[in-house]
Every structure is written in structure tokens, then in C-alpha cells.
Amino acid sequence: MLRKLPGDEVRTLVSTTPDTAVVFRPAVMQTPAVITILVMVGRFITGLIRTIVAHPIATTALVAPSVIWIRYGWPVAVAAVTVPCSMLVGWAVAGRESFARWVGWRLLAFWRRLWVYRRHWQPVMIITGLGRHIRGRDYLPRLVRVTCDGWADRITVKMLAGQAVKDWADRADHLAHGFGAPACRVAIARAGRLVLTFPRRDPLASPLSAVPIPETASVGPVEIGRCEDGTTYKLKVHGTHVLIAGATGSGKGSWLWSTIRGLLPAMRAGLVQIWALDPKRMELSFGRPLFGSHYAADPKECADLLDEAVKVMQERAGRFAGLQRSHVPTTADPFILVIVDEVAFLTAYQADKQLRQRITAALATLTTQGRTVGIGVMAALQDPRKEVMTIRNLFPDKIALRLDESEQVDMVLGDGARDRGALADHISPVPELGAGVGYVRLETSPDPVRVRAAYVSDADIRAMVAEFAGVGR
Incomplete structure (x- = not known):
């Protein structure tokens, strides 16, 4: 039985029935119309x-x-x-570009702030649970700023007190559909403020032609392709290690060959050596003359080549000890980039247990001690599970191409990467749309960056071999 009692009458109520529920209804005061106005x-x-x-x-x-x-x-x-x-x-x-920068995008931001975001802000925040409706009053995160560029809207939001970034990352899909965008990415601006990125179109939908070979010799960063915002993307290879994970046909070869292509002038100058391990005998063998004697395909030859790299690393460490803490490439001590295509074939699927242990130990040694003496490792694989690649956490920089499962995104890029917008499992399997597209998470930043590597065709590789054959002595 429910009884509603106004005011303080509940104090005089005495009930002997155990299941009697007393509902207190406080007195309602009418606000004068003048104050409301x-x-x-x-x-x-x-x-x-x-x-x-x-x-x-x-x-x-x-x-x-x-x-x-x-x-x-x-x-x-x-x-x-x-x-x-x-x-x-x-x-x-x-002057289309300057007009867009100073006038066009500002007007678009003004219009979309009023018509898209401000108009739908209250219902989207309440329905997603990021806002609260308490006693007739809405407590909403504040829409601070909207900026636009050629491909996306960026919204600066002031969170409610007590909210966390994870609260927003967990609702990224809800926010995207609420504001009519294909995706939503969450990044931290500063304490209490977030930047929500809502793409309006996909600038990476079309394949990219191979990047021109640099005119000057440099150990990097190497131009690989293009970022989602249209800017050039350059991958750091000297002083770090890079892990590339992606399903079959995801475009791992585009990343490997774009890196090699960007280092060719430095190889000719003697500042860089590329040591290629190609257990599949398909990808890197196409440009074998570029690597000279530093090419291996047989598992035993791969193990021997890795052991040789460890010896070079230890010899340099002995000479550099107490004299320098970082490596500067010279012709006497060039930067050595060890490229391993389908590393899981050597570390997990190798039937010879002793050979598998040798390879794993050598890779672990290089990834833990090699970068300070000028030896880097770039490894590509299809299956990012821990039992397949036990040393994946030893790679500071990671790239996730198209993956089969959503759980694999965090395996490659780290916990929370998918919540921040790294939807590698949503990349299209159609080669023209998704080959070479991936999310990069660097050691220096927790926010993934969407990038598409340029496609290096067979004709491009033949031209590289014809011009630079023999540089990898």
C-alpha cells in the first residue's frame, strides 16, 4: 500500500504493517513569474x-x-x-587555400556549431549518459569550441566534474551516430578538456602513388605516405623499433618498401645498411640486389644473420661505452635496419625449437639494446597474439593495419587504443580502399594517427633495383 502525505504529516504516522511503504511528498513552492522571466x-x-x-x-x-x-x-x-x-x-x-583557412573553415565551423552540434547537444548528452537531468535541471558538458578543416570537425569539450576520459571513449560510437558522423575519436586537450574529432569524409580512400626517392641522403624520418588530415607522414626508423601488424592483403609491403625507398640515397652514401629477413621468399626477394650479402630466407640463414647483428651491436656498445649515449650514422658505423617480413614464421611457427629460441633471443637482444648503438628492427606479422609474438612490447612504435578482430587492436597498439579511435578492424578489405591504411601509435604519444602508406608497385621496385643495385654491400 502506498500513501502520499504532504509536509510533516509523515511524522504522525504509525504503521504496524511491515510492507507498508511511506512516500514523502515535499511541499512545492511556486516560483514567481518575474524571477523566471x-x-x-x-x-x-x-x-x-x-x-x-x-x-x-x-x-x-x-x-x-x-x-x-x-x-x-x-x-x-x-x-x-x-x-x-x-x-x-x-x-x-x-587563393583558394588561404581563403579556406581564414574565412571558409571559420564560416563552416560557425554553421555546424549552431545547426549540428548546439542543436543536438542536449539530447545526445542525456541519451549517451554523459549529461544528467536532475530535479528538472540539465547538467551538461560544455561545448567550448568547434573548428573545421578539409576533412573533419574538432570539438573542444569541457567535461563535467568527476568525469573521466574513459567515459567518453566508451561512448565514441554513440557520439558519432548522434551527430551524424562516420566515427568519433577522443583525445585529451588538457586537464578537464577533450577534443572530439568527427570526420566528414575520408581523404585516404584512394591509393597513393609511390613517394619520390629523396634527393639527399638521410636516415629519416622517412616519408611513407599521407595522414588523414592531408599532411605528409614521416616514419622514424633511426633510434627506435617498429612493429607492423595486419591481416593478409592489408598492405604491410607498402610500409616496408616505402621505408626502403626513402633510405636508398643514404644506403648509397654508406650511412645506412638494410638487412632483410624474408622467410616467405616473396616480398623482399623482389629487391634482393638492394641488400647484397645482408639477405636471408632460410630460417637457419635468418638466425645466422640476426646473430651477426647482435655481434655488431655488442662490438659497438663496447666502443661507445663512456664516450657517447646516442648513435650518429657514419660510413664507419652506419645505421643498420633489420627488416623481418612475417616474423611469426621465425618466432612461433618454426618447427626447430633450438632455431626458434636463437631467433627469439636475438630479436629480444636487438630490440632491448640495439637502438642506442644504431641498430633498429622493423618487423611485420599477421597474428599479433602474445603467444605468437612474445616480444611485441619491446617495440616502442607500433602500426596496426587491417585486423580481423577488435581485440587485436589493443594487442598491437596498447590498452585503450581502440577506444581512442583506432578502428583497425573496420578498415575495408578491398585493396583499393584499405590496403596500406593503418593506425600508428608512437612511443611519444598515446593517441593513434590514421595513415595510408604509398603503394610501391613492381615497376617501382624494378626501377629501384636498376638504379641502386649493389648499394647494400
């Missing part, structure tokens, strides 16, 4: 001031014609609108 006017004025401060140019462009019309008449107002618009059109035609 003042509160609404105050909120309107506050919102208007915030809009003017956040978008001074846009608000001026909207208000100025009306003011001129009132004071000077409609002919002057029409002229005041026509002349600037004509100048803007000429600017947009003559």
Missing part, C-alpha cells in the same frame, strides 16, 4: 555575449548590413554587402 533573459543575454565573443567576424557580418540599412538606407546597405562579397569571391577563386 529574469532568469530566461539572463541566460539569453549570456548566450548572446558568448556567441559574439566566440564568433566576432560572423556576428559582425550578420549584424552590420541591418545597422547600415537602418541608418543610411537600403542602397548603401546593398553596396556594403555586394562589394565585400565580390572581393571574397575573387579571393576564393585566386
Whole structure:
């Protein structure tokens, strides 16, 4: 039995029935209409001031014609609108990039802030659980800023007190669908503030041609392809180790050959040596003349080559001890990049247990001690499970191409990478759309970056061999 008692009458109630529920209904005070109106006017004025401060140019462009019309008449107002618009059109035609940077993207951000995000902010926040509706009042995260560029919207949000980044990362899919975007990525701006990235289109949907061979000799960073925002992506190979994981046909060869292509001038100058381990005898064997004697395909030859690399590392460590803490490539001590295609074939699927232990021990030694003396390892594999690649955590920089399962993303890039937007399991299996596309997580940053490596064709490799054969002495 339920009884509703107003005010303090509940104090006088005495019940002997154990299952009797007493519901206390507090007295309701009516707020005077004047106060309600003042509160609404105050909120309107506050919102208007915030809009003017956040978008001074846009608000001026909207208000100025009306003011001129009132004071000077409609002919002057029409002229005041026509002349600037004509100048803007000429600017947009003559200097499209500068116009977009200074005017176009700002206007788009102003429009999308009002029409897309501000309009749907309250229902999306409440339904996703990131906002709260308590006693008739909404407690919502604050939409601070919206910026746009050629491919995405970036929203700066001030979280509610007590919220964590994981609360937003767990609801990334809900946010994306709530605002009509294909995906949502969450990044930390500073304490209490996040940046939500909502892509509007995919700049990496088309394959990229091979990057031109550099004119100058350099050990990197090596230009690999293009980032999602349209900027050039350069991969650091000197002073680190790189692990590339992806399913069959995901484009691992594009990353390997783009790296080799970018290091060819340095190989010719004697500043770089590439030692290639190709147990499949398919990928790297196509450019075998580039590696000279530092090529191995048979598992025993691969183990011998890795042992030789360990000896070079230990010899350099003995000479560098007490003299230098970092490696500077020279012709006497060149940077050595050990490239292993399908490393799992050597570390997990090798039938010879003794040979498997030799290879695993050599790779572990190189990845723990090699980079300070100028020896790096770039390894590619299909299956990122721990039992397949026991030393995957020894690679500071990791790249996840198309993967079969969502759990594999965190196996490769680390815990929480998929929640931050690294949807490697959603990359298209169609080669024209997804080959070479991957998410990069560097040692220096927890946020994954979406990149597409350029495709190095068979003709490109033949041209590389014809021009640079014999540089890997």
C-alpha cells in the first residue's frame, strides 16, 4: 500500500504493517513569474555575449548590413554587402587555400556549431549518459569550441566534474551516430578538456602513388605516405623499433618498401645498411640486389644473420661505452635496419625449437639494446597474439593495419587504443580502399594517427633495383 502525505504529516504516522511503504511528498513552492522571466533573459543575454565573443567576424557580418540599412538606407546597405562579397569571391577563386583557412573553415565551423552540434547537444548528452537531468535541471558538458578543416570537425569539450576520459571513449560510437558522423575519436586537450574529432569524409580512400626517392641522403624520418588530415607522414626508423601488424592483403609491403625507398640515397652514401629477413621468399626477394650479402630466407640463414647483428651491436656498445649515449650514422658505423617480413614464421611457427629460441633471443637482444648503438628492427606479422609474438612490447612504435578482430587492436597498439579511435578492424578489405591504411601509435604519444602508406608497385621496385643495385654491400 502506498500513501502520499504532504509536509510533516509523515511524522504522525504509525504503521504496524511491515510492507507498508511511506512516500514523502515535499511541499512545492511556486516560483514567481518575474524571477523566471529574469532568469530566461539572463541566460539569453549570456548566450548572446558568448556567441559574439566566440564568433566576432560572423556576428559582425550578420549584424552590420541591418545597422547600415537602418541608418543610411537600403542602397548603401546593398553596396556594403555586394562589394565585400565580390572581393571574397575573387579571393576564393585566386587563393583558394588561404581563403579556406581564414574565412571558409571559420564560416563552416560557425554553421555546424549552431545547426549540428548546439542543436543536438542536449539530447545526445542525456541519451549517451554523459549529461544528467536532475530535479528538472540539465547538467551538461560544455561545448567550448568547434573548428573545421578539409576533412573533419574538432570539438573542444569541457567535461563535467568527476568525469573521466574513459567515459567518453566508451561512448565514441554513440557520439558519432548522434551527430551524424562516420566515427568519433577522443583525445585529451588538457586537464578537464577533450577534443572530439568527427570526420566528414575520408581523404585516404584512394591509393597513393609511390613517394619520390629523396634527393639527399638521410636516415629519416622517412616519408611513407599521407595522414588523414592531408599532411605528409614521416616514419622514424633511426633510434627506435617498429612493429607492423595486419591481416593478409592489408598492405604491410607498402610500409616496408616505402621505408626502403626513402633510405636508398643514404644506403648509397654508406650511412645506412638494410638487412632483410624474408622467410616467405616473396616480398623482399623482389629487391634482393638492394641488400647484397645482408639477405636471408632460410630460417637457419635468418638466425645466422640476426646473430651477426647482435655481434655488431655488442662490438659497438663496447666502443661507445663512456664516450657517447646516442648513435650518429657514419660510413664507419652506419645505421643498420633489420627488416623481418612475417616474423611469426621465425618466432612461433618454426618447427626447430633450438632455431626458434636463437631467433627469439636475438630479436629480444636487438630490440632491448640495439637502438642506442644504431641498430633498429622493423618487423611485420599477421597474428599479433602474445603467444605468437612474445616480444611485441619491446617495440616502442607500433602500426596496426587491417585486423580481423577488435581485440587485436589493443594487442598491437596498447590498452585503450581502440577506444581512442583506432578502428583497425573496420578498415575495408578491398585493396583499393584499405590496403596500406593503418593506425600508428608512437612511443611519444598515446593517441593513434590514421595513415595510408604509398603503394610501391613492381615497376617501382624494378626501377629501384636498376638504379641502386649493389648499394647494400
